[in-house]
Amino acid sequence: GENVGLHLPTLSVQEGDNSIINCAYSNSASDYFIWYKQESGKGPQFIIDIRSNMDKRQGQRVTVLLNKTVKHLSLQIAATQPGDSAVYFCAEIRLNYGGSQGNLIFGKGTKLSVKP
């Protein structure tokens, strides 16, 4: 979920289990949502994105669900592996000026720990 203090929310799962990471976003006018994975000491890596006119999108082992009614986004990781251990954060994009520019808002992230 969203960070409300100085500490990142943490999700600990057993290897092989499914993980669900949640994110609440702020603006119902956002056009795109992206999930990023950030491993320790590295830059964020794009995982998957979803347009605001969709409610589900699947990638390889990952599924993003978008619930616009409650402004909630989730990332599901199937069969979680130790290599999935990282901080995951969502971003929302609001396009303006006819789509030529955009504003990005990032969530603060959730730390996923995978136990072998």
Place this chain on the structure above:
Amino acid sequence: DVKVTQSSRYLVKRTGEKVFLECVQDMDHENMFWYRQDPGLGLRLIYFSYDVKMKEKGDIPEGYSVSREKKERFSLILESASTNQTSMYLCASSNWRASGNTIYFGEGSWLTVV
């Protein structure tokens, strides 16, 4: 693959020094960004640029300036480094389009100001 390259991974600078952080992208992207990332505070936007020679302030521009003389290069400048600018700095680039959008990040530059 999109590549965003930050020239310096680790830097240690003294208080008052002028610091340049360089970023180059190879995808002909219009937009480039500089963020800093601090524990518990997430990503905070310092400056961004929509085109060559254009720049816009982000959420925390104080103490920073930027330069975009060429489309592929976006530089972050700390005119007089201070200890509270010790952080991880992330450069990113993107193009906005109706068919799909994402923003690609570099690997980050860890700056320590002593």
